[in-house]
Amino acid sequence: MNGRGAPRYSRIADELRQRIETGELAPGDRVPSTREITQQWGVAMATATKVLTELRHQGLVHAVPGVGTVVKDRSRPVRTGRPTAAARRDTPTTSAVSIQRKSAADQALTLERIVAAAVAVADAEGVAAVSMRRVAADLGVATMSLYRHVADKDDLLTQMMDAAFRQWSFPENPPEGWRDRLALAGRTLWEMFRRHPWLAPALSLTRPQAIAGALPFTEWVLTALDGCDLDLSTAFTVHLTLFNYVRGTAVNIEMEAEAEALSGLNNEEWMDTQEPALQAILATGPFPRLTLLTTAGYGLNLDDLFEFGLQRLLDGMAVLVEETARPAAARPDP
Missing domain, CATH: 1.10.357.10 (Tetracycline Repressor, domain 2)
Incomplete structure (x- = not known):
């Protein structure tokens, strides 16, 4: 486990990894999104993004369209220790296995899979979290392999918008009028x-x-x-x-x-923090209707x-x- 001197994102990732390994977060459970991480741990969005990236690199989580980032269903626990000398002699190197897996994943890559992964990221974390590198990492492929299907991030965004609209349709028998x-x-x-x-x-x-x-x-x-x-x-x-x-x-x-x-803070809690300033402004002039509304309250x-x-x-x-x-x-x- 990382010590106190480790980067903040690494310590948060370790905390989430422990929750996964102890079963507190079971396979299929959604892990905190970047927005939720910023709220729970009080860190910047960039730090929260690094947390989820670290968990993906460890093979613990992956993005699911329409759900967000969830715990992977792994048949075997993630190996964090170094392989024995015998194992290194009898099995391909980690880099070779990684290359073989990525090559196979690259060959199975489709535009639909790329777009679905990108939409899943945007739904869970916002469109700012979508990048070619991030989508490739979620799919387990090389970043450059995405460019066989999309020209750039702008093209990817257009494809994402198109996919979002195609999820909806109008009834064959429309209402009257x-x-x-x-x-x-x-x-x-x-x-x-x-x-x-x-x-x-x-x-x-x-x-x-x-x-x-x-x-x-x-x-x-x-x-x-x-x-x-x-x-x-x-x-x-x-x-x-x-x-x-x-x-x-x-x-x-x-x-x-x-x-x-x-x-x-949600919008109501935030408005509560602004009430003293608003009351001070209302006291500077004749605002009877606004004063009455503020007193009665308004739920947006x-x-x-x-x-x-x-x-x-x-x-x-x-x-x-x-x-x-x-x-x-x-x-x-x-």
Whole structure:
């Protein structure tokens, strides 16, 4: 075990290794993510990343898509001691075995496996933790072997976004009416961002990435507006408005997760720490409504905020649809 002079990441990794070897963390159990490590041990994100990297190098953990980093199911305990002289004579060298294993893994490598591993890392630790080296380590392959399937990290990110969108689909029998269909599209997108918190910040409205998996979402919204007498350009603007609303709200999901990991406080606990400063500001002027609200308390819930905003957005679109459908003679003068 590392002494007190060992790097902090190494000491944390040793602590987690002991929990694995004693069975406290059993095969298949999820180990703390980088965010949870920063919170529990009070270290920086870079240190937390080194902890999980060290555990992977020891063969103790691996990334599982949709779950995170979990304890490996090993048939034999990890050997930490040096092999005997007889063993060294009778078996290939560690480097030779490693090369043979990596070569076989490289040959079995596919784009789907690469993307799934990268998404698993991003889901558990944030997109900043995704690198070609990290993904290769999780897959047990040489880093350069990834470049046979993806051009670079930007290409990998595009593939990850495409894979995230392809996990979702719309029903063959859509609900009646454009409003219910747009509501379904908005909620589907929200659930997608909830499942993959890194996705909303990664997408761009002004410089949209070429993501084939996202096209059905756009087509669904445009089709839902058929029969509303909107020209195609206006219908597309409706689509962008809906997308931008959902994405803009969902950006807060990852930001809040990162803030909680770094501070160790959820949003309500953090707000409690800000109350003295807020009360001091309120005391400087006539803010009766804000003072009353602060006294009564307000529970911020992103899901509730999203649904409230979605309904108000659709209310506004209903006015547009109604105005467009109304005969020109019946419309008010501009």
